[in-house]
Amino acid sequence: MAQNNLASSNQEEVYFSREPKRNRQQNYNSNINVFSLKFSKFEKVSLILGLFLVFSLMIILVSSKVSLGDASNNLHETVSNLNKTHSDNNNLKQQVGELQNSNRLQKIANKSGLSLSNDNVRNVVK
Template sequence: MAQNNLARKLTEQPKPYVSKPEPTSIKRASISKALKLSSFEKLLIVCGSAILTVLMLVVVSSKIALSNSQHELQHLDNRITNVRNSNTNLKQQIGELQSSTRLDKIAHKSGMSLKNANIRNVTK
């Protein structure tokens, strides 16, 4: 048991004396309520506001121009589609009008006949 007490004595160290800190006075800086702007700062604010306004107007006008261009493009696409459909219909009508059965019917009504001796094959 003596050894246990010895170990305790070796590990325990005396606590140093710490004195209480002396109260210090805190100096407070006085803050002025309003800062005055110099003429250069005022000029910067006015110029910055003017530039910002111009940029906003440019963005809005470019959006409007883009919208108008998209509208015109859609209108042109619709016209192209209509013309293509019309061309397809006209090509189909040409094919029907050039069919040999139709031409034979018209020839028989007019009193014409087809003779093989009068047919010539032409090649390029």
């Protein structure tokens, strides 16, 4: 019991010891003059120009990304068309080679009643 009374009396002292500190702190705060700085015209103009520049660069960046994406799609489409044309050309070259086969030409000539005389054939080299 004696200890409980001692603890409660210490708590009261602690409580009362805080009050004077608050008063001192309030006195210090009342002595401080608080004022705000105003922006000059130059600072306002430079801030507005800076924000305008940042937003302009953001818009330019987004538009350039969009145009880059479009160009990439166009390039992909062009490469696909080129590959298709290349394969078509190879197929046509193969067909030309098959149509120019000498055995095939000889069969067509025989059907038409024509003959091939080796004496009449000349090889021309450019």
